[in-house]
Structures are given as C-alpha cells and as structure tokens.
Amino acid sequence: MLTALGIDVGTTNTKVVLVDVLTPSVLAVASAPTPAPSDMAGVLAGLVGRVLRAPGEGPAPVAVGIASMAETGVPLTADDRPRGDWLRWDGHRAGAEAAALAARIGREELFAATGVRASAKIPLATWEWLRTHEPDALHAGAGRWAGAADLVGLLLTGRLATDHTLAGRTGAYRLGRPGALPAAFDPDLLAEVGLVLSRVPDVLAPGELLGTVVDGPFPAAGLPAGTPVTIAGHDHPVGTWAAGVREPGQSADSVGTAEAVCSVLVADPEPGPVAAAGMSLVRTVTGAHPALLAGSSSAGGAVAWWLTAHAPDADVDALMAEVEALGDAPLDPFVLPYVHGRQTPAPDAAATFRRVGEAAERPPRDEAFALLAGLSLQARWMLDEQGRLAGTAAATSLTVLGGPMAANPAWRRLKARVTPVPVRLVAEAEPVAAGAALLAAQRVGAVDEAPALPSVDVPGPSGPEGRDVAAALARFVEAATAGVHAS
Template sequence: MRYIATFDIGTTAVKGVLLSEDNACACEKSVEIETFSEGGRREQDPLSWYAAVREISRAFFAGGISPGDVRGIVMSGQMQDLIPVDGDLRPTCNAILYSDGRAGAEAERLAALIGREELVRSTGNQFDGSLPFPKLLWLKEQNPGAYRAAEKVLISSKDYCIARLTGEYVSDVTASATAGLMDIHEKRWNTAWMEAAGLDSGKLPRLRYAHEQAGAVTPGAAAETGYLPGTPVYTGTGDAGATTLASGISADGEFNINLGTSGWVACVSDDVLPKGDVFNLAAMPEGVYINVVPFFNAGNVHKWVSRALAPSEQGKYDYVDRLLEESEAGSHGTMFLPYLVGERFPVVDTQIRGGYVGVTPETTKQDLARSALEGVAFSIRQGIESIGRVPGKISLIGGGARTPVWCQILADVLGHPVHVYRNSDYLPAVAIAASVLVAQGEIGDYTEFTDTLQGSDNCVRYDPVPANVERYNRVYPRYLRVYPALKTLCGD
C-alpha cells in the first residue's frame, strides 16, 4: 500500500492525514498552535508549525506504516502571512499573520509610490496594510535586524514547513496572490515594485503551481520526521485553494463558505472579478481563478462566545450547543456585530470591534449565543451580495460546519439550501492529495479526485425554513445599520 502525507497548517491547529491509495484515511492527527495577540497585532512562531509537522509525521509511522511507502508530501496553509527566514531555515522574528493590519501607513506610501490603479490592475486586488508587501516595508523600518537577517520572505505557513523539509524556498500561486506583489495573470513577482520601495527582491521565494515538486526531504529533515531522504515534497496551496478544491465547486454560480477561525465565501471563474470588495486568487488548476470574499471573523466568534458564556473551559462547546438548541431565530431582537479582530470584508476596517445591540433585561444566554452566530451569517450574506452573482449552489466546510444550528442559521439567513460536507476539518488536507496524483500521472486533472468527495454519504443538506427566512429578511436591513453606528465608537 502506498500513501500520501497531507497537512493543513491552519491558524489554530496543524492537521495531518495519511491517505492511502484507495482514498482511505490511514492515520490522522491534529496539534494546536498558539497565537500571540496584543493591541490588534497577531503573530505565531513558525517553529511551532514545523514542530507539529514533526510530531504528526512520527505518529504516522508509529502506527506501523513504512516510510518507504510514502509516495509524496503535500500541504495547504494559512495565506497572507509575512514569514522572514534566515539562511539556516529559522525565522528571524514571529510570523505576522493575515489578520494583522499593522502596516496601514506603509500601504498608503506604497500606493502613492507605485500607483493604486497599477497595484490593483496587476494583483487583481485592493491594497492595504494587511498584505505582506507593506508588512515587509514595515519590518525593514521597524525591525531592521530581522529584515537584514532574512534570506527569504515566505507568504504561507506551509511554505515554511516545506523549507524545513527540503531546504527550498517556494510558494504557490494561490497563496502568493495574497502578497500584494504577484501579477495574477502572468504568475510572476513585480520585482520592480520591491526595488522602487528600497526592498530586496532577492528575498522573494520561487513561484510554483500546487502540483509542481518543491523539492525532496533532506537527510536532516528525514532524521527529524521519519520520512526517507528523497521523498518528494510538492508545492501545495494556500488554504483557500485547498478548501475550494475540497468543496467541489467548479462552475459559475457555485459558492463555498468556509467557517474556520476566520472564513470566506468563494466562487470560481475564468478570470478575476474586478470589484473592490472581492479578493481574487489563482486557483490550483492552471487558468482558473477563485473569487473570494474573506472574513477575519467566523469560527473565532463561536470560540469567543463559548468561552464567554460557558461556566468552565471544559465542555464549553457542548454547553453552548445546548444553548443554541434552545434558542429561537432572531434572538428576540438581539443583534451582534461580529468584528472581534477588526474586519477585512464585507467592510474594510482594522480598528472596528464587535458588540451587542438590542440587549434588554429579558435577553437570555440563548439569545447571546445565537445572535453571535447570526451576526456571522449576516456578514456572510453581505459578502455574497457584494460578489454580485446569484448562488446556484452553496456548500459549507470548516470547523463551524460541525454545529448543526449554525448550518441551519446560514440556510435561513441566505434563503438557500446549504450542502455541508462531513469530516470537513480534514477534508482540505485530504483533497490536496490530488496535486500529488496529478503530478505523478495517476489522474488527468483535479476534478477526477474532487468528484469522489461529492457523494451523498459525504454531504448533509440543510433547507431553509420559510418562517425563519422571512424573519431574517426583516432583521437583515437593521444589521446593515449596526456597523456605521458603532464605527464612531471604535478606533482612536
């Protein structure tokens, strides 16, 4: 039996799946990752990512799998990070995460230098302080030691783990589309922008498609992980690419919602969608684009409200699930703005924070729990409307899909059936195995693999409840007025 080792280097955890040649999961393991947050800044230690990969890899082989039976390693990971790495493959400082908007002033200076229209035309996206390009300028000016020591700057968490396994600095075109530096149609770095800003373009990694080989496991990495030296390691993809592939959307009008710590709504097309509130990515298949509305706030809202309401940390999710089962649509007039860590879309405001509206003496814990999740659902509805296409199919994936009441809330708020995939926590890691199969000639294209994930045994359909749809349609216009009202209270 031959196996593919797949990893998803996420924000809250690193998940690994050892997938057999008959598409069965031979082993799976998850290791949680710590995030450092202070004053709106969000960082992680890349060493913790690789430590998790080592731990998971050793667990694969502890079950009796032979290292010689692993035909390839492939990863997905969080995107839009700034990860400076020295010549010894060690980070020169913590990774600055995608949800950290500290480089707003630098973004404005770069837009003035290069021209905002040129930035948007080439990258296919708006330009702000959450992107790695302005963060790199911030690093040079605010932490010059870390900048000088960096031999390369990586964009995705999985890029760092690939570097540790292979000694190669590469990034995929999906994740690199979030850097604010890649020409999205030509799939190349705009090195002239770097030079104009006084930055070293030699620090950028090589660009590759997901199915292209990044390198092979080095003897040193083999000793740390248990793989054989020379095991192929493939470039893989940013998490949005993996999730889109796993969700099975492949035609105009098909949408996927991801409810991870952060979240997004994605659809696919044959070109970028030139709208200011839509993020465009190069997809895993060549010549295909993903049109994304990303959100800073999704599963983190569920985590926060569970911690806030539950009497203890242990069993907090079960406790809140019980509250949700007892709740009613509309939360008796209580509304929640879900922008706990600022927001990227459907509004662009890194300073805004969350808040409840409409709390009365009669408001219950059930109302507080449900309205928090309703707030995320309203935010997602606003994001879908901003894309400007009528959904023909909506699928749901991510950790939030494990909460049935939330799945129903989404169907009701969107007024559309929602298809929820089982085992969604691990599904993106499983789905990216397709890139290894494409690379090794086992399948002709990605759809041959993703079609196997779409059977009825893998999917539960939630149909909207008409009475709830009517109620949410009345509430939604009020929700849209909450952000403008609270904006005046946040920031400086």
C-alpha cells in the same frame, strides 16, 4: 490503498493528516499549536511521526502537500534559519506603510495589478515596515523571506518556493490571466520596498512539484527520503478545491478561526468595485478560473472570544445543543460579530462587536443564538455581494467546510436558514490538510483527478426565502453600515 500526507499551517494550530486518496478519507490526524518558526521542524516531525504510526503497516505516502495561512511569514538568515517569530496576517503593524505604498503606487493601480488591497496584512507592507524598523532582518545581508507553507517546504526539501495562491496574497505578485500566470514575483513591486527577486521564494507553476524529502528529521519520523512534495497553496482556496468547488457558479464557505467565502467565476469583474467592497480577486488553485475571495476575521475566533468573555464556565456542547433546539426562533436580536473590525463588505476597521435588537440581555442560550445568527448573516452578506460584483448570481450552491462547521449543528442550521441556495457540508474536520494531500496525489500523477471530499446536504427551509430572513438581513446590513469608518 493509495495514501498521501497533508499539512496545514493554520493561524491557531498546525495539522498533519494521512489520507486514503481513492476513498477519499482521513486515516489519521495529529495537531499542535502552530509553533514558532525555529521550532517548526521538531514539532512537525513529531506530528508526521504520529500520523504515519497510527494506521499500522501500510503503503508509504505517494506525496506530501502543504497548505497554510496567507500573509504570514518570517525572514531567514543567510543559512536559512528563521529570524524571530512569525510576522502574521493579523499583526496590524504595517498600517502606515500600507497607506504610504497606496499613495506611492496608487491604491487602484495596485489592486488592479495584484487583486489585493493595500492593507497592513499584506507582506508588501510588512516588508516596507522591516526596511524601516528592522533593516537587518531582510534587506541587509543575504536573507530571504519565507511564507508559512514555504518554510515547511524548505524544511522538507531544502528548496524555498511558494505557489501562486500564496504569492498572490503578498501584494507583490501580479494576477495574470487564468491559464497564464506569472512565473515569479514582480520585480517592480518588490523594488518599491527595496527588495529583489533573490529575497523572496521562487513561484511554482500550478501543478509543479517543489522537490523531494531530504535526509533529516522527517525520514527519522517515518517519511521516506525522496517522497515528492508540493506547495498546495493558501488554506482557503485549497479547502475550496477539496470540497469540490472547482467550476464557475460554485461557492464555498470555509470556516476556521477566520472565515472566507470564495466564489468561482467565469471572468474577472471590474476591479474597482471589488476593491471598494474589501474583497480580493484571485485564481483557483489549478490556475484555471478567476474567483472572488471575501474574508472575515470574525468566525470561530469570535465564538471563542464570546465564550471566554460571556460564558467561561459553560459546557459548550450542551449550550450549542440548546441553541439548536431553538429551531427557527426569530432572528432578532442578532450580534454584529466584529471582534477586530470588518474587512468586507463595506470595510470598516473600527467596526465593533455589539448586540442589535431587544435591549434586555437574555439567557446564554439566546445570546449564543444571536451570535451565530449574526455570523451567518455576515456570511450571507458576503455571498450576496459577490453575486452583485460578478454581475450574476454568485452561486448555484454553497459548500461549507471547516472544523467549526463540522462540530456545530446549530451554526450549520442557521447558515442553511439564511442562505438562498442549497447548502452542503463537508464533514471532514481537517479539509484543508486533506485537500493538500489530495492535490499532492494528483500532482504526482497518482490519480488523474482527485475526488472531492464527501459532503452531505444541510437541511434548510423548503420553498422561497422567508420574509423573516430578508428582513433580518436588511436590518443587519443597515446596522453594520451605520456610520461606517473608512478603512
């Protein structure tokens, strides 16, 4: 048996898994609500101890891989202690700063350089906000910025560094060419917000290791000192790679609290239309290929919000079984599933959650069906737009992954129904953490190429797309884009 440890610092929970690399399969999982940065060492050491004890006697992990949410971090003091809580991707604090940066640098120029839009979520805007509102946090003294995965890496190894997929979400790292990525953050972009290279993490080359586990809480939890550690990267690209979506023409739909559709491309499309659509240009975790990334904050989070607001006492499993039993019921009414605006396509910060179609409210089973139909149509719209932007069919197949997909057959069935290409499911409930472990094993040379996580076909309609799907998608897009507000 060949094992590796994977860590995923998510928006809601932090997960640690122990993976049998050769199978590949997850041997043990432990999770906890993502703690404040100051509590991360203790919480994470506890999770590591739980997964290493669970399988009983066996080989020590050959490596540790760390993935995390992007656009989230914390300033550090001169002695590398976190200052306060996470400044998260969904904080919305830096909207005015993002607009000012776009005006100063040029909105189109910034996107062409970095592949990300000037928005409140990018750390470049957060750093400008800190300069104005909390200058002692990062700009004064000898402090540094640590992204979520970077902080975990620092705790494990004593070195602060990130990888290109996370650096690429900051707005301060240039895209570069596949196979020839920049070796550091961009000094000119950092200077726009009053920072220098010493204030941000090093950037690891694709495949480069961060360091090894140092003495402290993690060896005490059973992870041997000297174990190699790598920053696997941004959660969605890591999950995409783990699912076997590694070559042009393949797409992945990664669903958690948020949702991301990622399509691997042969070449970069024109940046202007990508920016206008609210998507990002990125590189795969290996750095070998360009990709389009479309994100939606309304996925598992929208389902959780709806259940709390409209069915607080429901037996969720029983309710979703009733939804699945509806089969191919009409895709009308449906829900526009925007709890916090829409990032893409047709960005609209003011987009709201609303029901479209039959006026009379129906039983919870039918309302839940309308919600999942809306979420599935939103993902289909993102996939179609990626094909349009790439100038070709964006995908020959779609692989879906993430805890909500593994746990909800009703949602899977609707996704397969509205998706125009074959759909496969990665049933592993923690694909990002597992992918981080697989990448780590590959990067230390334990395997030449780590296998993809197992997947199975998701049954869908046979034959051409039904007219009902085409009509529902057209109605969905029309309703979503009616009176779009600029973002």
